Amino acid sequence: PVVAWRFNPTDEDQRELHQFSPNELVSLEELAKIGVLYWNIDVNDPSYIDKVETICSEREYKNRDVINIRKDTLPNYEQKLKTFFEEHMHEDEEIRFILDGSGYFDVRDKKDSWVRIACKASDMIILPAGMYHRFTLDMNNYLKAMRLFKEDPKWTPLNRETPDTDSNKFRLQYLQEFHGVV
């Protein structure tokens, strides 16, 4: 299962743990309160694809691809990693099913502090539309994930730095639904 903790913003490499000492764990319940959903689907059991299909049809995910994030397999590796680590949101859910390797999704909590979610094979994680987040590999430098999505255009990352992102309709809906902002 996934493990999450409060992110210690030191100037160490983004791929380091970034834990406080002692480490401050964040529970799945706490993640659920800010809209993060999590499933464990065993990739060693060949029937995993049926379970993925079920979730896809229930949540109306029409498209999917597999991304192999490794220096020698991903075109524009350095640039893509940089983009993934820029704080952004999407106008649709971000659903990732980890097939192999490992990495970190950082998400903003209610106080706008980072929570680091460690993902590895068999973890399926859903970040809600409008939630600010970013992604990095960890020190193993490899992650293979299935990316599931409803539509193509809505999947574009909207960077927090860009004017208007904070007032994006999906951002405001997210704040209303999960942070009680009216």
Ligand code: KMT
């Ligand atoms: C994203 O939107 O942050 C990503 O797609 C990261 C790469 S998929 C593990």
Ligand code: NI
């Ligand atoms: Ni994203």
